[in-house]
Amino acid sequence: MNKTDALIIGAGPTGLFTAHQLKLIGLNCEVVDNLDKIGGQCIELYPDKPIYDIPAIPECTGEELTNNLLNQLKPFDIKFHLNDRVDEVKKDNDKWLIKTSNGKTFLTPNVIIAGGVGSFEPRKFSPKECERFENKSLLYSIKDKKIFKGKTVTIFGGGDSALDWSIELSKDSKINLIHRRDEFRGAQATVNKIHELVKEGKINLYTKYQMSSVNGSDKLESIVIKNDEGEAKILDTDYVLGFFGLIMQLGPIANWGLNLDKKTIQVDTEKFETNQKGIYAVGDICTYPGKLKLILSGFHEGALAARACFKLARPNEKYRFEFTTSSKTIKNRLGVKSD
Numbered sequence: 039m040n041k042t043d044a045l046i047i048g049a050g051p052t053g054l055f056t057a058h059q060l061k062l063i064g065l066n067c068e069v070v071d072n073l074d075k076i077g078g079q080c081i082e083l084y085p086d087k088p089i090y091d092i093p094a095i096p097e098c099t100g101e102e103l104t105n106n107l108l109n110q111l112k113p114f115d116i117k118f119h120l121n122d123r124v125d126e127v128k129k130d131n132d133k134w135l136i137k138t139s140n141g142k143t144f145l146t147p148n149v150i151i152a153g154g155v156g157s158f159e160p161r162k163f164s165p166k167e168c169e170r171f172e173n174k175s176l177l178y179s180i181k182d183k184k185i186f187k188g189k190t191v192t193i194f195g196g197g198d199s200a201l202d203w204s205i206e207l208s209k210d211s212k213i214n215l216i217h218r219r220d221e222f223r224g225a226q227a228t229v230n231k232i233h234e235l236v237k238e239g240k241i242n243l244y245t246k247y248q249m250s251s252v253n254g255s256d257k258l259e260s261i262v263i264k265n266d267e268g269e270a271k272i273l274d275t276d277y278v279l280g281f282f283g284l285i286m287q288l289g290p291i292a293n294w295g296l297n298l299d300k301k302t303i304q305v306d307t308e309k310f311e312t313n314q315k316g317i318y319a320v321g322d323i324c325t326y327p328g329k330l331k332l333i334l335s336g337f338h339e340g341a342l343a344a345r346a347c348f349k350l351a352r353p354n355e356k357y358r359f360e361f362t363t364s365s366k367t368i369k370n371r372l373g374v375k376s377d
């Protein structure tokens with residue numbers, strides 16, 4: 039069981055800056071995100087796109103913003119739990135008991151939901167029986183490419199992820215690449231490389247085919263793919279990888295007894311607290327009159343929610359407002375020498 043002053047759900051820009059604000063005022067926090075990387079929409083949806091409305095940064099990409107936010111967190115020791123989704127938030131006396139999809143538990147007086155548009159989930163194969171092999175030999179993301187060495191890997195998809203991984207894994211594995219259309223959505227240079235590797239016999243390409251069924255009892259043995267005319271092919275394979283993009287779902291947040299307005303959580307604008315004491319919502323996921331779904335709004339909301347956490351985390355202390363420029367305590371926390 040992890041005990042912390044505040045648990046942040048979501049490692050997007052809002053979650054990251056909220057972590058900074060909590061640490062600055064001397065509170066501990068841990069961050070959980072469903073994705074395998076930090077940065078939320080900025081990293082997942084537009085890492086290379088320039089943003090022009092972050093205060094005092096005339097222009098930066100989604101990736102640069104994320105890196106800057108992480109740099110700002112460097113003085114602090116913050117534990118990130120990636121590839122893990124918060125599934126349950128339940129009352130436990132005067133605290134909240136949180137459970138994640140990986141079986142981790144947290145006990146905390148404060149939960150800050152910075153869940154954006156909800157958890158990003160991979161779009162999955164339609165045949166139901168695929169679930170039997172999920173996270174074993176049928177995967178939607180790659181954590182360790184070494185497991186594919188010397189194996190047959192069947193990759194589905196027509197975008198950059200499917201193409202890049204086909205090229206990368208073809209160095210040490212036998213690759214079947216399957217796409218339901220003739221045209222690919224990836225960068226032209228990548229598509230050209232795929233065709234070269236097909237000519238060299240390093241990739242077997244099947245276009246206009248889709249997954250029909252999977253065979254195997256404990257272990258995946260083969261799959262059946264079908265084209266639009268109903269012609270079927272059986273492919274022996276050790277692994278299947280599906281890269282069909284991500285869908286955004288509010289997910290488990292909808293079941294935590296919070297007042298919702300469509301797919302957002304209603305909060306007050308003093309503490310950004312929900313209808314449950316000690317549960318706050320900040321960033322894109324929260325709503326209140328005048329809410330702007332902008333990164334800068336999330337920063338402000340996180341700063342206020344962090345201060346609200348102080349009362350429940352340190353009931354016997356009084357929060358004292360201080361400027362970073364002049365506070366010795368804050369400078370100590372940042373590891374900066376005071377003049």
Ligand SMILES: Cc1cc2nc3c(=O)[nH]c(=O)nc-3n(C[C@H](O)[C@H](O)[C@H](O)COP(=O)(O)OP(=O)(O)OC[C@H]3O[C@@H](n4cnc5c(N)ncnc54)[C@H](O)[C@@H]3O)c2cc1C
Binds near residue numbers: 052072084155291
């Ligand atoms: C193409 C595009 C361009 C944009 N351009 C701009 C711009 O120029 N300026 C601007 O200000 N804004 C812009 N935005 C909007 C901006 O990206 C969002 O306002 C911002 O990302 C919101 O940050 P967030 O931290 O609240 O949520 P997100 O960035 O969505 O992060 C939320 C995180 O929470 C995680 N999560 C959700 N539920 C759970 C759960 N149950 N358990 C674990 N993790 C969970 C998700 O996986 C996600 O990583 C743009 C958005 C898009 C899509």
